[in-house]
Amino acid sequence: MSASAAPASPSSALGSIAFIGGGNMARSLIGGLVARGADRASLLVAEPVPELRAALARDFQIPTFEHSAQPVASAGTWVLAVKPQVMREVCQALASVAQATRPLVMSVAAGITAAQIDRWLGGNVAVVRAMPNTPALLGAGVTGLYANAQVDDGQRARALALMQSAGASVWIEHESLMDAVTAVSGSGPAYVFLLAEAMQAAGEAQGLPAAAARELALQTILGAARMLTEGDEAPAELRRRVTSPGGTTQAAIETFEAGGLRELVASAIDAATRRGRELSAAHD
Ligand SMILES: NC(=O)C1=CN([C@@H]2O[C@H](COP(=O)(O)OP(=O)(O)OC[C@H]3O[C@@H](n4cnc5c(N)ncnc54)[C@H](O)[C@@H]3O)[C@@H](O)[C@H]2O)C=CC1
Numbered sequence: 248m249s250a251s252a253a254p255a256s257p258s259s260a261l262g263s264i265a266f267i268g269g270g271n272m273a274r275s276l277i278g279g280l281v282a283r284g285a286d287r288a289s290l291l292v293a294e295p296v297p298e299l300r301a302a303l304a305r306d307f308q309i310p311t312f313e314h315s316a317q318p319v320a321s322a323g324t325w326v327l328a329v330k331p332q333v334m335r336e337v338c339q340a341l342a343s344v345a346q347a348t349r350p351l352v353m354s355v356a357a358g359i360t361a362a363q364i365d366r367w368l369g370g371n372v373a374v375v376r377a378m379p380n381t382p383a384l385l386g387a388g389v390t391g392l393y394a395n396a397q398v399d400d401g402q403r404a405r406a407l408a409l410m411q412s413a414g415a416s417v418w419i420e421h422e423s424l425m426d427a428v429t430a431v432s433g434s435g436p437a438y439v440f441l442l443a444e445a446m447q448a449a450g451e452a453q454g455l456p457a458a459a460a461r462e463l464a465l466q467t468i469l470g471a472a473r474m475l476t477e478g479d480e481a482p483a484e485l486r487r488r489v490t491s492p493g494g495t496t497q498a499a500i501e502t503f504e505a506g507g508l509r510e511l512v513a514s515a516i517d518a519a520t521r522r523g524r525e526l527s528a529a530h531d
């Protein structure tokens with residue numbers, strides 16, 4: 248595995264990119280690319296829902312299409328950003344173009360394997376399975392990347408350049424670990440949002456006005472995340488420095504530990520990992 252941070256701007260060598268599906272994840276990736284100066288005319292999106300197409304065109308000034316056949320014809324990179332449930336149908340509809348043009352195909356779908364994408368697109372296709380997350384919109388995402396054997400060095404570099412617009416990237420050698428990537432970082436922002444909801448609600452339950460509870464909870468998460476990522480202290484050490492013996496933090500942490508927080512996080516991530524495997528089998 249190797250990690251790398253975001254470069255200043257996406258390389259013009261990326262060429263045209265066809266996004267198939269213009270929902271939440273595609274919007275986050277496109278937002279990250281646009282914010283880093285990508286050529287808007289080269290970001291093509293196929294999205295069947297008219298309201299979503301209009302919003303993408305309005306917010307990012309990029310070309311949008313109702314049907315995927317249009318953008319894929321001229322794009323050397325495809326980003327499949329549809330739900331796992333429809334991936335097979337979407338790929339099979341594009342198989343003849345994939346066989347004729349040999350694009351680099353990137354899939355962000357949870358669970359769906361590179362072998363499934365390759366098979367549905369007719370075989371011998373360069374597939375990079377990517378698992379980004381929605382902070383990509385701010386260039387603050389992280390993506391796990393797995394390449395199949397058909398992906399050459401130039402295509403690996405292209406996949407990395409595309410995802411680096413979204414934030415950091417980590418290559419994963421064994422595809423079986425992509426479900427764990429999905430469970431930790433793909434779904435991970437939702438766990439932090441849940442913590443934010445719970446902290447805000449608890450603050451309000453203690454009598455804080457809603458706006459104050461929100462500001463206190465959200466800025467605490469932001470500040471703690473910056474301390475975790477901008478310094479090199481371990482999380483446990485940072486926690487120790489907040490925790491005065493016999494003080495308030497100790498009372499809270501003991502309550503979390505007694506309630507099995509660590510075991511609960513492990514079971515939640517295990518459930519997400521298993522769900523990724525199920526999605527692959529269920530939509531084969
Ligand atoms: N939302 C997230 O945080 C993350 C999502 N993902 C993956 O990204 C994929 C998309 O997820 P979301 O963006 O959350 O879902 P979404 O439902 O917001 O977006 C999917 C879009 O695909 C469109 N679509 C359906 N059929 C289509 C077709 N035949 N051609 C073109 N577009 C079509 C839908 O209208 C929809 O707008 C999923 O496979 C998910 O596993 C991966 C990482 C994080």
Ligand SMILES: O=C(O)[C@@H]1CCC=N1
Nearest residue numbers: 356357429433434435
């Ligand atoms: O919930 C899901 O299945 C997708 C994959 C990771 C985040 N959202």
